[in-house]
Amino acid sequence: MTTRLQRVARAFATMLVGSLLGAAAPAWQSDNGDGTYSNPPLWADYPDPDVIRVGEDFYFATTTFANSPGLRILHSRDLVNWTIAGHVFPRLTGSPAFDLQGRGVYRRGIYAPSLRHHDGAFYLAVTPVGLHTRLCRAVQVQGPWDCHELDREAFDPALFFDTDGQAYIATSVSSDGTITLLTLSADLRQVTDARKIHYIRGAEGSKLIKRDGTYYLFNAIPRRLGMSISRARSLQGPWETIDSINTAQTGGHQGAIVDLADGRWWGFVMQDQPTIGRITNFSPIFWKDGWPVWGTPEAPGRVPARATKPVQGQPPAQPATSDEFSEPVLGLQWAWNHNPDDAMWSLRERPGHLRLHAGPAADYWHARNTLTQKGQGPFSRNEVSLDFSHLAAGDQCGLGTLGKVNGQLAATRGPDGLSLQWRRIVDQGDGVPQTTEEGPRIALTGPRAELRLEMNFVRKQASLSWRPPEGAWQRLGDAFELVYDWRTGTFQGPQVALFCFHAGSGAGGYMDVDWFHFSDLPVALPPGSASAP
Template identity: 75%
Template sequence: MPTLISRSHRALLALLLGLACSWATAWQSDQGDGTYANPVFWADYPDPDVIRVGEDFYFATSTFAGSPGMRILHSRDLINWTIAGYVLPRLTGSPAFDLQGRGANPGVYRRGIYAPSLRHHQGHFYLVVTPVGLNTRLCKAAQVQGPWDCHELDREAFDPGLFFDTDGKAYVVTSASTDGTITLLSLSEDLKRVTNARKIHYIKGGEGVHVLKRDGLYYLFNAVPWRLGMSISRSRSLDGPWETIESINTAETGGHQGAIVELADGRWWGFVMQDKPAIGRVTHMSPIFWKDGWPIWGTPEAPGRVPARATKPIQGQPLAQPATSDEFSEPQLGLQWMWNHNPVDSAWSLRERPGHLRLRALPAADFWHARNTLTQKSQGPVSHVEISMDVSRLAVGDQCGLGTLGRYNGQLYATRDAGGQLSLNWRLITDQGDKDPQTVQDGPRVPISTERIELRMDLDYVTTNRARLSWRAAGQATWQAVGEPFDLRFDWRTGTFQGPQVAMFCFHTGEQAAGYVDIDWFRFSDKP
């Protein structure tokens, strides 16, 4: 039976066919004709904060339990972005970040660090972030690539917003959706102490606050999760009184959590995230115009709405996207990679077999507790990933392969039985949330007679919101599907609080580390 595709989907697929190459990077927002199409990232880049420093823009995003933590991206035009680096080489403060102790359960993937606030002041970058359940951290660096020097404040400020006033005084503004009271924390001159805390405003369900000052007015941008919208407040004093308007929202006008950034020529642009049921939270960029002292998303001809397509804010910059494919030929991992938690550094290597990533099978109770699972963001609208893997050194009890990390964890992994027979196995693990156990569905087992295999995963965020796994012997032309297609879903209550991530994993079901696999390459394609 033929698949029914809407007119908009047909147009999108036609566009993709025109843009795609055999081994591409990711969704290209820049249309090559002076315009761009939203979203700027067709991937999960949640809780954005964007600043400009001279002619450069920097974008900070949540990374939860992933390591390294706090990804920052760079652009010269707000449309074409590359990964600049990370703030936290490893996560500290809880054994759960090492998958140890009582916190080592699937729920820890939904915690970690998120909703950062990035600023630049007197020649230095500053980032403030609050790991869930821990005190707020304030980090400083001369260059965005680091190294970053971090210290803790004396309290947990939920979704902190860092603000430097024109007189040089520094503040952190915080609010949590469970209350909505907005609290202003005054910082000491060295930024290491909270010297005063006072309530300044209230937004029902507000969180993710960003603060800026323009023409003598202070502005608060608050996400309102219960209605997936944004409110904007303004005042002539940080202590108020504040007047508040409702701004854009996910359902009708293109997003919720975000704020605005001023260009070098005085124009303003807005950034905002929009929840998608499968890929997660994607970032939109929008022109901003001012009316009666309020920032309005869109244009005077189409006010209050993030455009699907518009003229780029800055012309002449080259095409760029965050990296995806990796031949593992460099002495360090590409910046696109994050470990599911702090890795065991002795159990992976790019040097033991040059040109390959070696993953050793560490003992784990199951996939959720497996250390050294290497991940990167899946990409829409459609994408395909392939890996080449040498499984000759697998031991009995090892499970090593390719799949997703999220609410639905579809996997295709290699094993070896007690008789030495290699096989590929399909499995689907579904996370039910903190209060319910995960479900496990085991599928086909395919005996294999080769030690060099290629695994493939096809992800469709346009027509089906599903993924499928397949394999072939190295050098063969035909792919063989294994198991059933499985769902791609984003849900903040289950999985990782992120859209589906592509995951390469290798763990052992016994009590001692066993064998290993060598991965020759990881290749990404966005060709439909």
């Protein structure tokens, strides 16, 4: 049986083929084209998954932290090939920190949504960190969503509609482990009852479903990166609890199961990785003694590296990556770091380009209007064509990463004209100043340049290159680490970042982005040249 590592090896073995392909290519493709798939379907940071089925369609809601728009929802017809359906929150609301006032809300914001479909509409519960729980409703998953707040903060809420239509929320936080059941009013605007129904040491990330008259409660156990499953004939209990899979040995933690149209069940589970962040794996499920078991009877209790697709016949698909910026709206793959200042960016001022104005900021960590998309594994090459003609003195604009370790190429304007500089910025956590390492400035011979970010999540490092139009690529600066750390940085895997901010006095200028091209194959380098990162 082909393993995930063998697939990675094949990907790197095809680097020579990459030179024959166009500048843009799709992300990692999980669909093997022979009726099977390899985990993960999305080799990117899609954490805290909640997955539902509506007819023949599957929907996947995921955490987005301080990214705006907030709370991404994906769509699939087979649980393997996913595209982006939309976002629930056009902007983040409830705190000025969402506008990056002060230090912002890095590692906070939108967490662990719960998505359900009931009586012809989509419903979603989410609790922004430190704020009250929000309940949202939409007829179409693309929105618009109508939201209101409850009178309390239900951590990692598990929204559930019983067969009689009564709505509940199950909630628990790992520092306690008590699972509380909230009963909601018919209009979902009030909590009419709250009672403790179960206790599991360290439990959070609840998911609640019902199958054949039995309730199943899934909980993440962060202290051991595992999952527990509980069952009961009544929501009030008594509950039986067993341990299920875990990240270290069997495939992940925090997830649940979703039914297929033919009555089978499939599991989804989150797995922490040290470079790209938290990925979501999918697994067949079989039932034993009334309990769901990840894997197959031949290989129980483990998320398989390769399995038969749950639904056959669907074509390969992946979330969008490359962008020519020729549409009047941003592609769904993009997200701003915190809410943008909408007066400081445009797709209309220069048609066919994204214009990023340089707003004032003390440093990169406090800069608004940094535009991001997810880093993709196992390897991704991200290239961008930029026009620096209108940079002002004090502007810092270019391409890099956003995360724990931030490597970047920043263009600036000085007395001698435009130059490009390599930087490595490391966030040390709340209250500890970031550290910055800088390389020499490279003079630009003209206002246009193409920049390249290569991210190798197997080797755990990235590198940056540049070239003048039609010129040769030149590596600039040292390779830098790709790191996922929930305690510092963004609590996300490294993101690709287009940035433009003004750190000097006076008014800032702007940078124009002509195109962004993505490929998942390393560059074919000439013999004797430096290897890909």
